[in-house]
Amino acid sequence: MSAFRHSARVYWEDTDAGGIVFYANYLKFMERARTEWLSALGFDLAQVEREHGIAFAVHRADIEYRAPARLSDRLDVGVSLIDAGRARFSVDQDVRRGDTTLVHARITLACLETEAWRPARIPAPLAERLDALRSKRL
Amino acid sequence: MSAFRHSARVYWEDTDAGGIVFYANYLKFMERARTEWLSALGFDLAQVEREHGIAFAVHRADIEYRAPARLSDRLDVGVSLIDAGRARFSVDQDVRRGDTTLVHARITLACLETEAWRPARIPAPLAERLDALRSKRL
Amino acid sequence: MSAFRHSARVYWEDTDAGGIVFYANYLKFMERARTEWLSALGFDLAQVEREHGIAFAVHRADIEYRAPARLSDRLDVGVSLIDAGRARFSVDQDVRRGDTTLVHARITLACLETEAWRPARIPAPLAERLDALRSKRL
Amino acid sequence: MSAFRHSARVYWEDTDAGGIVFYANYLKFMERARTEWLSALGFDLAQVEREHGIAFAVHRADIEYRAPARLSDRLDVGVSLIDAGRARFSVDQDVRRGDTTLVHARITLACLETEAWRPARIPAPLAERLDALRSKRL
Numbered sequence: 001m002s003a004f005r006h007s008a009r010v011y012w013e014d015t016d017a018g019g020i021v022f023y024a025n026y027l028k029f030m031e032r033a034r035t036e037w038l039s040a041l042g043f044d045l046a047q048v049e050r051e052h053g054i055a056f057a058v059h060r061a062d063i064e065y066r067a068p069a070r071l072s073d074r075l076d077v078g079v080s081l082i083d084a085g086r087a088r089f090s091v092d093q094d095v096r097r098g099d100t101t102l103v104h105a106r107i108t109l110a111c112l113e114t115e116a117w118r119p120a121r122i123p124a125p126l127a128e129r130l131d132a133l134r135s136k137r138l
Numbered sequence: 139m140s141a142f143r144h145s146a147r148v149y150w151e152d153t154d155a156g157g158i159v160f161y162a163n164y165l166k167f168m169e170r171a172r173t174e175w176l177s178a179l180g181f182d183l184a185q186v187e188r189e190h191g192i193a194f195a196v197h198r199a200d201i202e203y204r205a206p207a208r209l210s211d212r213l214d215v216g217v218s219l220i221d222a223g224r225a226r227f228s229v230d231q232d233v234r235r236g237d238t239t240l241v242h243a244r245i246t247l248a249c250l251e252t253e254a255w256r257p258a259r260i261p262a263p264l265a266e267r268l269d270a271l272r273s274k275r276l
Numbered sequence: 277m278s279a280f281r282h283s284a285r286v287y288w289e290d291t292d293a294g295g296i297v298f299y300a301n302y303l304k305f306m307e308r309a310r311t312e313w314l315s316a317l318g319f320d321l322a323q324v325e326r327e328h329g330i331a332f333a334v335h336r337a338d339i340e341y342r343a344p345a346r347l348s349d350r351l352d353v354g355v356s357l358i359d360a361g362r363a364r365f366s367v368d369q370d371v372r373r374g375d376t377t378l379v380h381a382r383i384t385l386a387c388l389e390t391e392a393w394r395p396a397r398i399p400a401p402l403a404e405r406l407d408a409l410r411s412k413r414l
Numbered sequence: 415m416s417a418f419r420h421s422a423r424v425y426w427e428d429t430d431a432g433g434i435v436f437y438a439n440y441l442k443f444m445e446r447a448r449t450e451w452l453s454a455l456g457f458d459l460a461q462v463e464r465e466h467g468i469a470f471a472v473h474r475a476d477i478e479y480r481a482p483a484r485l486s487d488r489l490d491v492g493v494s495l496i497d498a499g500r501a502r503f504s505v506d507q508d509v510r511r512g513d514t515t516l517v518h519a520r521i522t523l524a525c526l527e528t529e530a531w532r533p534a535r536i537p538a539p540l541a542e543r544l545d546a547l548r549s550k551r552l
Contacts, residue, residue, distance in 0.1 A: 011449055012459075013300065013442045015293035017184075017347045018252060022289055023196040024165035028427040031162070035425055035486075045426075046155075046486040057206070058161040063199045068255055071293045072449075072460040114156060117206055149311055150321075151304040151436055155429035155485045162427065166289045173287055173348075183288075184348040209431045210311075210322040293460075294528060299472040300441035307438070322431075334437040337477045344471070344531055390432060393482055 003078035003092070004040060006033035010073040020068035026103045027061070030093045033077035034107075041129050052123045053113050059088065060108040067102045069095070075102070084130035087111045087119045141216035141230075142178060144171035148211040158206035164241045165199070168231045171215035172245075179267050190261045191251050197226065198246040205240045207233070213240070222268035225249045225257045279354035279368070280316060282309035286349040296344035302379045303337070306369045309353035310383075317405050328399045329389050335364065336384040343378045345371070351378070360406035363387050363395045417492035417506075418454060420447035424487040434482035440517045441475070444507045447491035448521075455543050466537045467527050473502065474522040481516045483509070489516070498544035501525050501533045 008029045016022040035045055049055050069075055075097055082090040088110050095103040113120040122130070146167045154160040173183055187193050207213055213233055220228040226248050233241040251258040260268070284305045292298040311321055325331050345351055351371055358366040364386050371379040389396040398406070422443045430436040449459055463469050483489055489511055496504040502524050509517040527534040536544070 009446075011442070011446045012292045012294070013298055013445060016288045017291035017293070017295045018187075018193050018195070018288070019293045020195075020255070023199070024162045024169070024289065027162035027165065028425070031427060032423075032425045044486055046484070055156050057156070057158075058203055060203070061161070061199070061201045063201070065196055065198070068195070070460070072453075072458055117158070147308075149304070149308045150430045150432070151307060151438065153431035154426045155431070155433045156426070157431045160427055166287070169289060170285075170287045177348075182348055184346070208322065210320055294469050294471070296471075296531070299475070300438045300445070303438035303441065331432050333432070333434075333482070334479055336479070337437070337475070339475045339477070341472055341474070393434070 003080035003094075004033070004037040005076050005078050006036045007074065007076045008032065010069050010071055010075065012071065014069075015071050018068075020070055023065060026063070026065070026069075026095055026105075029075065029077050029095055030105060030107065033079050033093065034091065034109075037079040038126075041126070043126050043129075048123065048126070049114060053115065054111050054120050054123065055114050056109040057112050057117070058107055059110040061105060063103065063105040065103050067100060069097060069102050073097050081130060081133045082106070084122075084127070084134050086121050086127070089122070089130055141218035141232075142171070142175040143214050143216050144174045146170065146213045146215055148207050148209055148213065150209065152207075153209050158208055161203060164201070164203070164207075164233055164243075167213065167215050167233055168243060168245065171217050171231065172229065172247075175217040176264075179264070181264050181267075186261065186264070187252060191253065192249050192258050192261065193252050194247040195250050195255070196245055197248040199243060201241065201243040203241050205238060207235060207240050211235050219268060219271045220244070222260075222265070222272050224259050224265070227260070227268055279356035279370075280309070280313040281352050281354050282312045284308065284351045284353055286345050286347055286351065288347065290345075291347050294344075296346055299341060302339070302341070302345075302371055302381075305351065305353050305371055306381060306383065309355050309369065310367065310385075313355040314402075317402070319402050319405075324399065324402070325390060329391065330387050330396050330399065331390050332385040333388050333393070334383055335386040337381060339379065339381040341379050343376060345373060345378050349373050357406060357409045358382070360398075360403070360410050362397050362403070365398070365406055417494035417508075418447070418451040419490050419492050420450045422446065422489045422491055424483050424485055424489065426485065428483075429485050432482075434484055437479060440477070440479070440483075440509055440519075443489065443491050443509055444519060444521065447493050447507065448505065448523075451493040452540075455540070457540050457543075462537065462540070463528060467529065468525050468534050468537065469528050470523040471526050471531070472521055473524040475519055477517060477519040479517050481514060483511060483516050487511050495544060495547045496520070498536075498541070498548050500535050500541070503536070503544055
């Protein structure tokens with residue numbers, strides 16, 4: 001699968017007293033990968049917010065935890081576009097250690113204008129890139 | 139609905155540069171509420187782990203983010219048992235500010251023995267409490 | 277000592293794979309206590325920022341870690357004003373479990389205007405409250 | 415200065431509603447750099463804990479916050495050994511963005527055996543590496 005992939009390492013901050021990564025922290029790894037993916041597409045989130053007054057907020061996250069990651073593990077995190085509309089897009093994300101998928105998630109993000117946190121259209125240049133990506137998949 | 143409810147306040151640590159609570163941090167609020175709920179049922183997680191060598195790990199989390207929480211907000215977080223089996227149970231959780239539901243989630247937890255992180259039976263006293271709770275709902 | 281005290285409980289999110297609270301997370305407990313202390317003095321930080329365009333940023337933190345906190349521990353966190361100037365104030369903070377001080381810190385906060393993050397005078401009503409507190413100590 | 419340096423990027427998870435990195439989160443960046451530094455010296459912390467039953471806990475942290483980091487910033491974090499004894503060592507750490515030092519800290523770490531969290535001698539191979547490093551500085 002032609003997913004964008006971003007590497008992450010497990011540090012003390014990520015683990016909990018069970019000796020494994022705390023379940024909320026995989027969402028940090030997944031957010032980092034989405035940020036780097038958008039950055040690789042030419043869209044720096046901080047800049048997009050300054051220029052367009054919009055941000056992307058997670059609207060849904062459906063997460064399956066299959067196996068735990070541990071201290072010092074080297075992970076890589078994938079992002080793969082599933083669907084893109086006028087004000088939303090969805091991605092598949094996985095967190096892998098080697099060939100093992102530890103966590104899989106389907107994430108839907110909504111484009112919001114940051115004044116009132118109301119839905120907004122995805123800025124045209126990004127919408128076009130997402131459209132092109134989606135077409136390539138089909 | 140007869141949910142157990144636990145209060146939380148939004149501090150700087152919970153927010154992000156968007157001015158709202160970072161999406162992963164609602165999972166912390168929900169975990170705190172589950173811990174307090176089990177504690178109210180008579181099961182302290184640290185003690186359960188020492189005595190029974192088991193812990194509860196999230197297996198699935200399906201989360202819908204409806205509206206953002208902000209700095210200083212007073213939230214309350216609900217836990218409501220949906221289903222309980224031999225080695226798993228599921229809860230509905232919501233994060234509310236006053237009458238507004240900000241986040242809703244369905245969480246499935248698996249009982250694991252903490253040596254090898256393999257599935258284990260829920261310790262009998264807790265299984266009985268969960269069974270009793272579930273029956274009351276029906 | 278006439279410190280303001282705020283209670284905190286240790287949840288999974290706070291711990292690390294060493295089985296103890298991760299060292300950075302005590303700074304979260306201390307920030308919560310400072311927020312509640314200012315709130316008890318009549319100053320809600322979110323409101324102060326909206327009304328005065330200022331925020332308090334930590335300028336120095338000198339922290340001594342004496343003993344670890346663990347999962348499910350009930351802690352209480354103290355705040356005691358040490359010094360207050362025009363644009364800064366310092367507090368002593370401790371994190372205790374029962375009679376045991378686990379962490380002690382001296383924290384200096386700077387008042388900054390949030391547009392350019394430049395030093396600003398502490399708003400008069402708060403400056404007066406801090407002055408009164410400091411005098412009481414002397 | 416011959417510091418070990420490790421890069422970090424600021425993601426949403428690191429920021430707070432002030433639009434800057436939350437003060438506790440610089441301690442995460444500094445911990446990551448210490449872990450990578452020890453790893454570069456040949457000591458993987460997870461492995462050291464398994465083999466020697468010891469871990470390094472922060473005993474003191476004296477931190478000066480000079481300027482804030484923001485979303486998307488590319489930082490680099492330094493570690494420079496200051497002193498090493500039988501059961502403790504101290505490092506200077508800085509967090510820089512380009513030529514600007516944002517945060518400077520002096521951190522003392524204690525070697526603890528992880529059963530009872532009591533002081534322990536630094537394992538000989540690591541003690542020798544730290545000694546060699548310290549001599550090179552003098």
